[in-house]
Each structure stands twice: as structure tokens, then as C-alpha cells.
Amino acid sequence: MAETCKDRVRAALALDTPPYVPYAFGFAAEVRERLSQHYGLDNPFVELGMHVFAVEARPPLDFSPPPLPPDQTIDEFGVRWRTSPHGARYPAGHPLTAPTLESYRWPDPGAPGRMEHIGELIAAHSDRFIVAAVDSTLFERAYFLRGFEEFLMDVALRPGFAHELLDRILAWDLDILDRMLEFPVDGVWFGDDYGHQGGLIMSPRMWRAFIKPRLACLFQRAQRAGLPVFLHSDGAVAGLISDLLDIGLTAINPCQPEALDLAQMRREYGAHLCFCGGISTQRVLSRGTPADVEVELREKVRLLGCGGGYIVATAGSVQVDVPLPNLVRLLDLLRDQDERPLNAGPH
Numbered sequence: 001m002a003e004t005c006k007d008r009v010r011a012a013l014a015l016d017t018p019p020y021v022p023y024a025f026g027f028a029a030e031v032r033e034r035l036s037q038h039y040g041l042d043n044p045f046v047e048l049g050m051h052v053f054a055v056e057a058r059p060p061l062d063f064s065p066p067p068l069p070p071d072q073t074i075d076e077f078g079v080r081w082r083t084s085p086h087g088a089r090y091p092a093g094h095p096l097t098a099p100t101l102e103s104y105r106w107p108d109p110g111a112p113g114r115m116e117h118i119g120e121l122i123a124a125h126s127d128r129f130i131v132a133a134v135d136s137t138l139f140e141r142a143y144f145l146r147g148f149e150e151f152l153m154d155v156a157l158r159p160g161f162a163h164e165l166l167d168r169i170l171a172w173d174l175d176i177l178d179r180m181l182e183f184p185v186d187g188v189w190f191g192d193d194y195g196h197q198g199g200l201i202m203s204p205r206m207w208r209a210f211i212k213p214r215l216a217c218l219f220q221r222a223q224r225a226g227l228p229v230f231l232h233s234d235g236a237v238a239g240l241i242s243d244l245l246d247i248g249l250t251a252i253n254p255c256q257p258e259a260l261d262l263a264q265m266r267r268e269y270g271a272h273l274c275f276c277g278g279i280s281t282q283r284v285l286s287r288g289t290p291a292d293v294e295v296e297l298r299e300k301v302r303l304l305g306c307g308g309g310y311i312v313a314t315a316g317s318v319q320v321d322v323p324l325p326n327l328v329r330l331l332d333l334l335r336d337q338d339e340r341p342l343n344a345g346p347h
Contacts, residue, residue, distance in 0.1 A: 060111030195235025
């Protein structure tokens with residue numbers, strides 16, 4: 001029987017080294033349009049063979065954001081978002097203008113329309129490795145609601161409120177996760193950025209006090225269901241890997257090469273951790289040549305794939321600054337693995 005995308009991801013998560021390396025990454029909307037035109041595809045993410053497919057909760061049927069300028073929107077939590085000329089979205093208005101939850105109304109996790117699409121999506125992509133995605137898991141949701149600087153000040157000066165807010169976010173996440181785990185998913189994907197390019201956003205001590213115990217609750221809920229745990233966390237998060245493994249992490253993404261010593265991480269954690277990422281978007285994909293992209297891909301497969309689990313992914317979604325020939329070279333090399341395997345290691 002031919003291997004499916006699901007089989008290949010499961011092998012990587014088991015830290016096997018099959019010759020065919022699975023891959024999964026995303027594209028900005030304009031990049032998807034370019035790929036559609038180049039390959040003549042309706043849905044390039046699916047039709048180009050991405051091995052991991054995420055399902056997530058949607059806003060309820062009765063959610064109707066107020067009219068705003070074309071570059072702005074408001075989500076159901078009351079966070080105002082702005083879209084840059086290059087397509088990137090960022091929070092530009094925060095509903096919790098004071099450190100209190102007294103008058104804040106939380107969205108209803110069980111509202112109609114939130115989960116009804118998931119079964120159909122899973123059935124349509126049954127050959128893929130399906131992850132239930134709980135994005136903006138803890139820290140990100142907190143600062144989206146409060147503002148980045150304000151929430152960090154809460155952590156430092158108003159810890160009681162910071163704990164209260166994070167507990168309420170955790171309750172939301174657990175409710176949403178439990179509802180998604182009623183579907184036949186293959187793994188759980190959490191997304192919460194704890195690092196910037198030069199280090200951690202908060203100290204390890206504060207992270208362990210405010211984030212780790214709550215993240216452990218979420219990881220444990222997935223583990224009770226017998227599912228592997230992915231975490232997307234940008235930046236220089238190497239100092240947290242031991243803690244994340246302690247609470248049950250299976251795979252780390254996006255392994256940003258500009259912020260991490262991936263060779264050292266592979267030596268220290270490769271016997272216990274699957275790596276998902278590593279392909280430089282900041283330097284190689286955006287500034288290099290197609291030949292540079294091939295070198296980058298083969299180097300990351302050699303470094304992260306031989307002797308341990310590896311899922312090829314870009315260090316963040318591919319943005320419009322990536323020249324199409326570079327992206328096409330990466331995709332063609334990945335899609336051609338049945339004839340030309342990338343992983344020459346033992347298998």
C-alpha cells in the first residue's frame with residue numbers, strides 16, 4: 001500500500017528517518033494566487049501536497065463585525081486588526097483597556113457554527129495528518145486583549161490580574177479543544193510566540209510561573225486523547241525546550257534558523273523531539289537564488305532529518321517578498337521525492 005501524507009508525518013513524529021521527508025507550510029494570500037497561476041491549481045496548499053492539514057474553530061454564525069475601513073476588522077473577542085499594504089495582519093486595538101474582567105463578555109465556545117465545518121473538512125482531507133489547531137493559545141491571546149506592553153506590565157506589576165486573565169483564556173482553550181477532540185483528528189497544534197529573534201519575550205522564571213502550568217494542562221488534554229502535541233513558537237525559544245519536553249511536547253515549529261542554533265538543538269534534543277521548520281524565509285527564500293534554496297533544503301534535511309524526525313517547513317508563512325522561482329524550486333524538490341528522495345540517511 002502506498003504511503004499517505006498521514007503515514008509520513010507519523011513516521012517523523014516517531015523520530016524515524018524515511019527517505020521521503022514530509023512537509024507542511026503556509027502562504028500569504030497573494031503567494032497562493034501566484035502559485036495557483038503558476039501551477040494551474042485551484043487550491044495550491046492542498047494540491048501541492050502539504051502533509052499537515054489544520055482544522056480550527058470558527059466564529060459563530062451570528063457574529064457580525066461592525067463596518068470598518070477596508071484595511072481593518074474586529075474579531076469576536078473585540079480585538080481590532082489592521083492589514084498592512086503587504087498583507088500582514090497585526091492587532092491595533094485592544095478591548096481590555098484596564099486591568100479588569102468585570103465588564104468583559106467572553107465569546108461562547110458552544111455557539112452554533114463554530115464546529116459544524118470540521119467533520120466535512122476531515123472527510124475531504126482524510127489522507128492528510130489532521131491537527132486540531134488552538135492558535136493564539138495563551139500569551140498571544142492575553143496581549144491581543146490587553147496590548148503587548150500592557151500585558152507585560154500586568155505580569156510584572158499586577159500578577160493577580162495576569163493570572164486571572166490567563167486562567168480565563170485557558171478555560172476557553174480547553175472548552176474549544178474538548179469540542180475539537182470529538183472529531184477524528186491525528187494531533188493537536190498550539191500556537192503561542194514566546195521569543196523574538198534575540199531572546200525570550202519574558203524571563204524563563206516568569207514563563208514558568210504564568211505560562212508553563214497552563215500550557216501543561218492543554219498538552220495533557222491532548223495526551224489523554226493519545227495525540228501528539230505540536231507547538232508553533234517563533235524566535236529564540238531554545239531556553240524553553242527542556243520545559244516543553246517535560247510537559248509533553250512532540251514537535252516544535254518553526255525552528256527559525258536566524259534565532260536558533262539548530263545543530264545544537266538537534267544534538268541536545270533530537271532523541272526526543274521532532275523538528276518542523278528550519279527553512280529560512282528571512283534570508284534564503286527571500287534573498288537567495290533557486291540554487292541557494294536547494295542548498296538550504298538539503299542542508300536542513302541532513303541536519304534535522306538524519307537520525308531523527310523532521311518535517312520540512314518554512315520559518316513562518318511564505319510572504320510576498322519571496323521570489324516565485326525560489327518557492328517553486330523548494331516545492332518541486334519536495335514534490336519530486338518519490339523519484340529523488342531527499343533523506344539519504346539510514347531508514
